[in-house]
Structure formats: C-alpha cells, structure tokens
Amino acid sequence: MESDADSAASSSNPRTLMEYANSSSTPSPSSHFDSPPHHPHFPSSAPPPLAGLLPSNEFEMLPPCNTITNKKRKRPRTVLGVWNHFTKIEGCDPAELKVACNYCGRHYASDTKKIGASIMKCHLNSCKEYPYNLEYPHQKNVSFKDRKDDEYVGQVKAFNKEACKAACARMIIKDGLPFTLVEGEGFKEFCVELCPEFDPPSSKVIARDVYQLYLEEKKKLQSFFMNNNVMVSLTTDTWTSIQNINYMVLTAHFVDSDWIPQKKILNFCQIANDKGETIGKLIESCLIEWHIERFFTITMDNAKTNDVAIAYLRGKLKNWKNGCVLEGEFLHMQCCAHIMNLIVTDVLNEQNNLIDLIRKAVKYVRSCPSKLLEFMACAWKEKIEFKKLLTLDVSIRWDSTYLMLEAACKFENAFNRMEEEDKQYVSYFGDVTPQPSDWKKARVLVQFLKIFYDITLIFSSSLKVNSNLFFIEFAKIEKLLLDWMVDKDATLSGMASNMKVKLHKYWGSIEKINKLFFVAHVLDPRFKLSFIEFAIDKLYPQEVSEKILQGVKDTLYRLFEFYVASSTPADTQTLNGVQPTNEVNSSCAHGEEKGIMWEFKRRKMDSSYHKKNEVDRYLMELEEDKDNAFFNVLDWWKLNSTKYKVLSLLARDVLAIPLSTVASESAFNFGGRILDPFRSSLTPKIVEALICSQNWLRSIPLPFHICAYDDCFELCQDVEKGISGNGSSSPWTPMLTFD
Structure with a gap:
C-alpha cells in the first residue's frame, strides 16, 4: 500500500529528467516513479x-x-x-x-x-x-548507384508511374522474363518494399507495353537506315519452336560512323517452308521494310536451298541503285563455323567407339559422390595436379566432347589406378576398360579438336570484327595438317591425312573461296599483301599461288573503283593525290645524321608517290607491328580515314562482314536451334518483338536460346560452402566444380 501510494504521488508530481539525473542512482521507494x-x-x-x-x-x-x-x-x-x-x-x-x-x-x-x-x-x-x-508531387529523391554506372551516381529523380512501367517493360525484354512475373506474389512484395508508390501492372498491360516499346524502337532503327544509307552485311539462320513452327532470323552487321561494330536483328519471322525462293523473297521483303538499299554480302550455311536464295537475290538486287556490290559477284559468304562443324562431325563419327569408351569411364566416376571421392583419392596418389574435375559432354555440342576428352586424358593414371583398386569399375566395363592405345588416340584427337575449337571461337566472335583473321587461321590449319601428315607417329599422320581430305571436301579448292576473305586480310595494316604472298608460296604450287595472289589484287582494285564511282565528291576530292604533310624527321630537326627512316619519309613526300591512288599508297606504307596485342584494326582505319578517304569506306564495309551466322555460344551445336518453352508459347509477332527488341536494347547481347541456369550448379556449391563455413579439406577431397 505504501508503495502504491508513493507511486501514485510520484505519478501526480512527475520529476523532469534533469532532476532524476541529479538524484541517487538507487532511488528510494518514496522517490521512485514509473x-x-x-x-x-x-x-x-x-x-x-x-x-x-x-x-x-x-x-x-x-x-x-x-x-x-x-x-x-x-x-x-x-x-x-x-x-x-x-x-x-x-x-x-x-x-x-x-x-x-x-x-x-x-x-x-x-x-x-x-x-x-x-x-x-x-x-x-x-x-x-x-x-x-512526398508532400509535393514534384519533389525529387537522390539515388546512388555503383561507380560503374557513373551516369546515374547521385541522380535526382522524382517518382513517375509511367517511367516505372516503361522500366518494367524494358526489364522483361532485356532479361527475357515471362509476362506473368509482374503478377507474382514475390515481385509485388518486392515492389512494396522498394517503392510503395508503384503498383505493378498486370501481365496483359506489360505485354502491351512491351510490344509498344518494340514498335517505337523499330521506328527509330528504320529511320537510322533510311537517313544514313548504311552498307550492311547480312546473316540468316533458322529456328524452330516446340510446336514445330519454323522461323528465320535476319541480322544486319555494319560498322557505324564512329567505327563501332553493330549487330542488329532485323526480323525473327515465321517462314512457310525452307525452299530457296521462299527464303529469297522473305529476305527481299525484309530489306524493303527496313529501307535498306545497299548490302554487301549475305552469310549463309552451305545448302542447295541457300544457293537458290542467293541466285534469286542477285537477280533482284541488280535493279537497285548501288544495291549490290559488283553485281553480287561476292554476295554469298560461306559460314565458317558451319563448315568447321561439318568437318568435326565427320571426325567424331569415325572415332565414336573411342569416345564412347572414355565417356563411359567418366560417367562411372560421376555416377555418385562416393565414386568421385574414390577417383580423387586415386588422382592424389598419382600426384596429379588439377584445377577442374571431369565433366560429361552433351551429345549435340562437340565442344563439350572436346573438353571431356581433354580433362579425361589428364587423369589417365588415375583411371588406371582405379582399375586396379575398384572391381566394380572393371565389371562396369565388362572387362574392356580403356587401354594405353585408346588414351594415345584420345590425346591425338584432342590435338585436332583443339585447333578447330580455337578457330571456331575466333570465327564466331560477335563482339568485334573478325573477317581480317580468316586467312591466318585457314593457313594455320593447312600448315599443321601438312606437318602432321609426314609425322613418324602413324596415328597422328593417319588422322591428319583424313582431316585434310575432309577440309578440302567442305571448303573446296582455295581458288573457289570467296575473294573477300583475302581482301579483308589485306586491309589489315599489320599484314597487307606480305603474309598472303608468304603463306600461299609455302602451302601451294607456284602456278596456284600466283593465280591466287593476282586474283586478290584484281578484286581489291575493282572494289576500290566501285567505291570511287559510288562515293560523293567530298569523299573523292583527294583521290588523285593528297596535299604534302608538314612531317619533318625528328633526327633532322635536331641536326642529327640522316638515317634510313629519313630516306623512307623523303620518298613518301616525292611527287610520284602522291600521284598514286589510295590502294597503291596504302600498300607502299610500312606495316604495323604484328606483335602489338592491343592493336585494333577499326581504330587504325578511323585514325587514317582522312588519309584514305575512299579506301577507309571500303575497309569499314569489308571488315564488318561476319564469318559465322551464329554467335560462339551456339557455334558448336550439332542439332537445330529450338526456342525455349516460354517463347514457343507466344504468337509469332510477340516472339519477334521480344527477340528483336532485346537485341536492340541490351548493351551486351544476351543469347536468347541459352539456359539461364547453366552456371547455377557452381554458384549453389559456393553458397553452400560459404554458409557451412567448411573451408578445410584433405589434400584429395574434391571441390565439386564440374566446369
């Protein structure tokens, strides 16, 4: 009762915080207050x-x-x-x-x-x-982002519902997400936490916004082609949905006025059949729709139907003003990645028994974690150093077969030890385990596959120009096969001879290869004509090499004359000569002795030099450093475009020619290209809108056929390891990263 009274008194006469602070740290009941x-x-x-x-x-x-x-x-x-x-x-x-x-x-x-x-x-x-x-509707917030997005650091923005909807549509397009994402419970909860003012649209609304955005971007790109009169090179490829609807994708490749390579998917349209005339008519209608009146080449797979399509286009484009270079003589470019696939397919089919034997061994090790641990113990005992473990291949991708064989050959001794220690391993094979002769053949096969693997990566690169590299890689293959054919190792020489036959089967004789491949090489200032002259003299008989070299020169001059005739007066005002520059040798300027470089520069300033056309002057100049790892051929032509005004235009268009119809991520694929289930469930118009607009909007193109979960296995293992905190292991404990 006393306590209650004191408490009541205290409550009726509360003290301030200052009074309480000055009081005793242990208040008496009478001074205590609630x-x-x-x-x-x-x-x-x-x-x-x-x-x-x-x-x-x-x-x-x-x-x-x-x-x-x-x-x-x-x-x-x-x-x-x-x-x-x-x-x-x-x-x-x-x-x-x-x-x-x-x-x-x-x-x-x-x-x-x-x-x-x-x-x-x-x-x-x-x-x-x-x-x-926000108290005021136009009040803005400051948003901060990573340093890599410098344009957004410290950006002041006000909430805008329509801008948020547009950003949501771009997210759906760029990341290849389904329309139903916006109706998901988790996405709505995320939006509430991130921005309570934003009400996510329905899937129908976002689909409409996506298609509207596609139409707007398409109009911009059409205006670009109409106003800039761009010379493009085309590639075509075919796709199939899971409903067996056939599509044709048409892609334009060109180098813009800033000398940056561009790759724009123009159409991803449904096609009735695979007849050559049907393909040709569809390409023609697409070019008309996009207001493209000039195109250089079209890269297609080796097929008779494509030959018919090329013949149709060549006949139609002759009536276009400057629509086809040299009447389409060099219109058809062979898809180099496709030819590499054909050659490798034949080789792998012949070595199918060997590959199956090694694949079976890898499959046994990968069958369960305990077998993998036993195998890793064998590898540790054999003192095998490695960073990656065995990986199974995918039947329709020969690059995965190459990587499987390459990894397995490194573990040959581990497989041999497992054969000695694991009876189940022997019984699994039925007493026919890989023998030393099998491993020897596998290593030889890996040598050949590595060549074609590296070259295919170069040919199918979509982030930079590569037409100038064709002849170098082609000459590498020819030289290696010639050397291996005379090797003392019977296995190596036999496989090289077989590969040589297949190379000529699909490529044909070198005289029949499109001359633009060689012209692109000449327009690389590191090589010009010198490497071609050297290589063909080494690889082919004299009469063949002379014929090839003369054909390359004739083609280069004919192309230059065509560009002179079709260029504007501003481009051709210095064709017959350039004004002498004020270049002065630094050694002479300082009174030093005249050297060989001074003599060379004097010759450049001679009047006879300036009377030559741009091609002659270009070939007379010294070559650039071949060992410069940072050399960029487009940057060189950009810097010298005022010196070679017309030749630089030719170089820009020739270097933009693609060597492959597909990007590197699908260049190794044996099977056809099939749309994923989400896009297969959509109408053809919406499919085209999603695929084309994704290509136009993304800063780095996203392969729309590659599974988004390819790298998740390793990611999940890293997460599990980080959460468990298990950072220690025995020397032979496998880190399960099956790259």
Whole structure:
C-alpha cells in the first residue's frame, strides 16, 4: 500500500529528467516513479510535434508512444510488409484487434481473417506523417548507384508511374522474363518494399507495353537506315519452336560512323517452308521494310536451298541503285563455323567407339559422390595436379566432347589406378576398360579438336570484327595438317591425312573461296599483301599461288573503283593525290645524321608517290607491328580515314562482314536451334518483338536460346560452402566444380 501510494504521488508530481539525473542512482521507494504512459499519437523514434512549443524542462513529460497501453511490453517482433509501420494495441477486446499507425497514431482494425492488410496499405499511401509520402508531387529523391554506372551516381529523380512501367517493360525484354512475373506474389512484395508508390501492372498491360516499346524502337532503327544509307552485311539462320513452327532470323552487321561494330536483328519471322525462293523473297521483303538499299554480302550455311536464295537475290538486287556490290559477284559468304562443324562431325563419327569408351569411364566416376571421392583419392596418389574435375559432354555440342576428352586424358593414371583398386569399375566395363592405345588416340584427337575449337571461337566472335583473321587461321590449319601428315607417329599422320581430305571436301579448292576473305586480310595494316604472298608460296604450287595472289589484287582494285564511282565528291576530292604533310624527321630537326627512316619519309613526300591512288599508297606504307596485342584494326582505319578517304569506306564495309551466322555460344551445336518453352508459347509477332527488341536494347547481347541456369550448379556449391563455413579439406577431397 505504501508503495502504491508513493507511486501514485510520484505519478501526480512527475520529476523532469534533469532532476532524476541529479538524484541517487538507487532511488528510494518514496522517490521512485514509473515510466509515464505511452502517448498514442507520437512515435518513439522522433520528438513529438509540440516539442518546440513546450519549455525544455517539460519536454520529458511527453510520453513516448511505442504502445497504447500503460503496461510495459516487450519489443514487437519484426514483421514483413505493411506491419512494419503499425503497432498492435494491447489490452483491447480479442474479438476486435486493433493497430495504431506508427506515424500519425490512427487506429485500425487488424483482424487479418476478416479485413486483411489492404486497409493499412491504403492508409500509408495517404498518411501525411509517413516520411516516404512526398508532400509535393514534384519533389525529387537522390539515388546512388555503383561507380560503374557513373551516369546515374547521385541522380535526382522524382517518382513517375509511367517511367516505372516503361522500366518494367524494358526489364522483361532485356532479361527475357515471362509476362506473368509482374503478377507474382514475390515481385509485388518486392515492389512494396522498394517503392510503395508503384503498383505493378498486370501481365496483359506489360505485354502491351512491351510490344509498344518494340514498335517505337523499330521506328527509330528504320529511320537510322533510311537517313544514313548504311552498307550492311547480312546473316540468316533458322529456328524452330516446340510446336514445330519454323522461323528465320535476319541480322544486319555494319560498322557505324564512329567505327563501332553493330549487330542488329532485323526480323525473327515465321517462314512457310525452307525452299530457296521462299527464303529469297522473305529476305527481299525484309530489306524493303527496313529501307535498306545497299548490302554487301549475305552469310549463309552451305545448302542447295541457300544457293537458290542467293541466285534469286542477285537477280533482284541488280535493279537497285548501288544495291549490290559488283553485281553480287561476292554476295554469298560461306559460314565458317558451319563448315568447321561439318568437318568435326565427320571426325567424331569415325572415332565414336573411342569416345564412347572414355565417356563411359567418366560417367562411372560421376555416377555418385562416393565414386568421385574414390577417383580423387586415386588422382592424389598419382600426384596429379588439377584445377577442374571431369565433366560429361552433351551429345549435340562437340565442344563439350572436346573438353571431356581433354580433362579425361589428364587423369589417365588415375583411371588406371582405379582399375586396379575398384572391381566394380572393371565389371562396369565388362572387362574392356580403356587401354594405353585408346588414351594415345584420345590425346591425338584432342590435338585436332583443339585447333578447330580455337578457330571456331575466333570465327564466331560477335563482339568485334573478325573477317581480317580468316586467312591466318585457314593457313594455320593447312600448315599443321601438312606437318602432321609426314609425322613418324602413324596415328597422328593417319588422322591428319583424313582431316585434310575432309577440309578440302567442305571448303573446296582455295581458288573457289570467296575473294573477300583475302581482301579483308589485306586491309589489315599489320599484314597487307606480305603474309598472303608468304603463306600461299609455302602451302601451294607456284602456278596456284600466283593465280591466287593476282586474283586478290584484281578484286581489291575493282572494289576500290566501285567505291570511287559510288562515293560523293567530298569523299573523292583527294583521290588523285593528297596535299604534302608538314612531317619533318625528328633526327633532322635536331641536326642529327640522316638515317634510313629519313630516306623512307623523303620518298613518301616525292611527287610520284602522291600521284598514286589510295590502294597503291596504302600498300607502299610500312606495316604495323604484328606483335602489338592491343592493336585494333577499326581504330587504325578511323585514325587514317582522312588519309584514305575512299579506301577507309571500303575497309569499314569489308571488315564488318561476319564469318559465322551464329554467335560462339551456339557455334558448336550439332542439332537445330529450338526456342525455349516460354517463347514457343507466344504468337509469332510477340516472339519477334521480344527477340528483336532485346537485341536492340541490351548493351551486351544476351543469347536468347541459352539456359539461364547453366552456371547455377557452381554458384549453389559456393553458397553452400560459404554458409557451412567448411573451408578445410584433405589434400584429395574434391571441390565439386564440374566446369
């Protein structure tokens, strides 16, 4: 009773915080006072609005408002979503549960079974005390991003609902996401936390926005082709949906005015059949739709139907003004990656028994974790150093077969030890395990596959120009095969002879190869004509080499004359000569002795030099350093475009010619290209809109046929290892990274 009286007295005459601080640290019962009751209208995290109107010594009398009751309660449990902004009122009728807004103190019923949280969400959108509700509609927030996005660092932006919807549509396009993503519960919850003002659109609305964005971007690209009169090189490829609907993709390749290579998917349209005339007519209609009146080459797979399509286009384009270079004589470019695939396919089919034997050994090791641990123990005992483990191949991708064989050959001794220690391994093979002769053949096969693997990566590169590299890689193959054919190793020489036959089977004689491959090499200032002269003299008889060299020169001069005739006067005003430059040899300027470089520069300034055309002057100049790893052929032509005004235009268009119809991620694929289930479920127009607009909007093109989960296995293992904290292992314990 005494305590209650003291408490009541204390409550009726509360002391300020200053008085309490000056009192004893252990107050007597008579001086003890309870915490004042919580105020229902003011948050505890900030002073109440009347703080500025009260005396400083009375500010402490204002009660906090974490709760609505007089009883001291525990810290509320953190709840996701809208519950973070409300506090449950304790002591009320259990049948009528209520909550209070943490910002304005307004009460709402909170029976989730009857009412739900929607009423609380609506209150937050209109609560004047909620700090994330902008008082002024045009008020802006400052957003900060990573340093790599310098253009967005410290950007000031105001909330814009339409801009958010447009960004959502771009996200769907760029990342290849399904339209139903915006209706997912998790996505909506994420949007509430990220930006409560944004209400995600429905899947129908986002699909409409995506298609509208595609039409807008298409109009911009059409205007670009119409106004810039760009010379493009085309590639075609065929695709199939899981409903067996056939599509043709048409892609334009060119180098823009800033000397940056561009790759734009123009159409991904349904095609009735694979007849050559049908393909030709479809390509013609696409060119007309895009207002493209000039194109250089078209790269297609080796097929008779494509030959018919080329003949159709060649006949139609002759009537276009400057639409076809030299009447389409060099219109058809062979797809180098496709030819590499044909050669490798034949070789692998002949070595199928050997590959199956090694694949079976790898499959046994990968069959279960215990077998993998046993194999790793064998590798550790054999002192085999490695960073990657065995990996199984995919039947339709020969690059995976090459990588499987390459990895397996490194573990030959481990397989031999497993054969000695594991009886199940022997019984699994039926007493026919890989023998030393099999491993020897496998290593020889890996040598050949590595050549074609590296070259295919170069030929199918889509991030930079590569037509200037064709002859170098082709000459490498020819020289290696000639050397291996005379090797003392019968296995190596036999396989090389077989490969040589297949190379000529699919490529034909060198005289029949499109001369633009060689012209592109000549237009690389590191090589010009010198490497071609040297290589063909080494690889072919004299009469053949002379014929090839003369054909390359004739083609280069004919192309230059065509560009002179079709160029504007501004481009040709210096064709017959250039004004002498004010170049002065630095040695002479300092009074030093005249050297060979001074003599060379004097010859350049001779009048006879300036009377030559751009091709002659280009070939007379010294070659660039071949060992410069940072050399960029487009940058060189950009810097010298004023010196070679017309020849630079020719170089820009020739270097833009693609060597492959597909990018490197699908260049090794034996099978046909099939759309994923999501895109296969859409109408052809929407499929075209998604694929084309993704190519136009992304800064780095995303392969729309590659599974998004290819690298997830290694990622998941890294996450599991990090969570478990198991960083130690025995010397032979496998790190399960099957790259």
